[in-house]
Amino acid sequence: MVLEIKGLRVRYGVGEVVRGLDLEIAKGECVGLVGESGCGKTTVGLSITRLIPERKGTISSGRILLEGQDLLTLDHESLRKVRGKKVSYVFQEPSSSLNPVFTIYEQLKEALPGRGATDDDAVISDLLKSVGLAKIAGKKNIYPHELSGGMQQRVMIAMAIVPRPDLLVLDEPTTALDVTVQNQILDLIMELKNKIGLSVLFISHDLRTIFRLADRVAVMYAGRIIEEGPRKRIVAQPGHPYTVGLIDSIPSFEHRKKRFDAIEGRAPLFSDLPQGCKFHPRCKFKIDKCVHAEPELEELSDGHVSRCIRAKGLIANGAIKGS
Numbered sequence: 001m002v003l004e005i006k007g008l009r010v011r012y013g014v015g016e017v018v019r020g021l022d023l024e025i026a027k028g029e030c031v032g033l034v035g036e037s038g039c040g041k042t043t044v045g046l047s048i049t050r051l052i053p054e055r056k057g058t059i060s061s062g063r064i065l066l067e068g069q070d071l072l073t074l075d076h077e078s079l080r081k082v083r084g085k086k087v088s089y090v091f092q093e094p095s096s097s098l099n100p101v102f103t104i105y106e107q108l109k110e111a112l113p114g115r116g117a118t119d120d121d122a123v124i125s126d127l128l129k130s131v132g133l134a135k136i137a138g139k140k141n142i143y144p145h146e147l148s149g150g151m152q153q154r155v156m157i158a159m160a161i162v163p164r165p166d167l168l169v170l171d172e173p174t175t176a177l178d179v180t181v182q183n184q185i186l187d188l189i190m191e192l193k194n195k196i197g198l199s200v201l202f203i204s205h206d207l208r209t210i211f212r213l214a215d216r217v218a219v220m221y222a223g224r225i226i227e228e229g230p231r232k233r234i235v236a237q238p239g240h241p242y243t244v245g246l247i248d249s250i251p252s253f254e255h256r257k258k259r260f261d262a263i264e265g266r267a268p269l270f271s272d273l274p275q276g277c278k279f280h281p282r283c284k285f286k287i288d289k290c291v292h293a294e295p296e297l298e299e300l301s302d303g304h305v306s307r308c309i310r311a312k313g314l315i316a317n318g319a320i321k322g323s
Helices: 041-047 076-080 104-111 120-130 149-161 179-196 207-213 231-236 241-248 288-292 311-316
Strands: 003-012 015-025 030-034 057-066 087-090 167-171 200-204 216-221 224-230 298-301 304-306
Touching (some): 015 224, 104 120, 149 179, 179 207, 207 231, 216 231
Parallel strands (some): 030 200, 030 216
Antiparallel strands (some): 003 015, 003 057
16 A cells, blocks of 8 residues: 555644544555545645644644555654655645746756756656646746646646655645636546556545546545545445435536535534534434444445445435435
């Protein structure tokens, strides 16, 4: 495994926002981490290289193994050698990640592992071409504000992949882009993943995007993974009412006249989590037992697990269905 997260717990002032999370990513695999805003997805991504500001939150327990090395035990100097080299990030707003006073060429050159080499120009030119920016390859005087949002995001992806990282963390990388550019960026990520064998953690609230890109899907709610499994399995037969709700919330041209089916209620605050299953206040399938005990992950089939005590029964009687 490239990445193994075991029993991760992260605490902010309002309470524990990641509550004993386990997650694995294999070599060349893309794992999609999906859930509503505020469920703890971004915190998981930032925790990998301990990017959570100390004044805001702390990792209270757990292990984060990158190629077998526990990143939580490293000192700050050792972590600097991991960030941006072994683990690279692409965030959702490229204009806030690129420095407006330096050219694209200068920023890409800074990201090169052996910067200052005589062939830097050729390397940067090839890099820009690899992310679909052949038009600006070879130009040294282009600034970020001269590029569109989609072009800026391609530059960020180029900067992220140049050191050939063990893991690429993508945190809502297409949110600020229009639909056409979103598709181009997703195609680019998939192409690079297959071409250079990238391991990817793709964080998003958009299940449709996750289903397009991920090999495995982990659904997160209230700081914990409540369902995980192969993408095709979760598409065909989701095993948790929350996952079904997310799927039903995806707009469809096939059912344009159908009433839009959104999940009722709101995700709970971490400072006031309900007893028992954290989803039960919004779940139409809840029973008394759901209110009193939070379920553990239960295997539904090979590699497919769910944190719902009724999952097998609901699937068997057809109460919850896939798309």
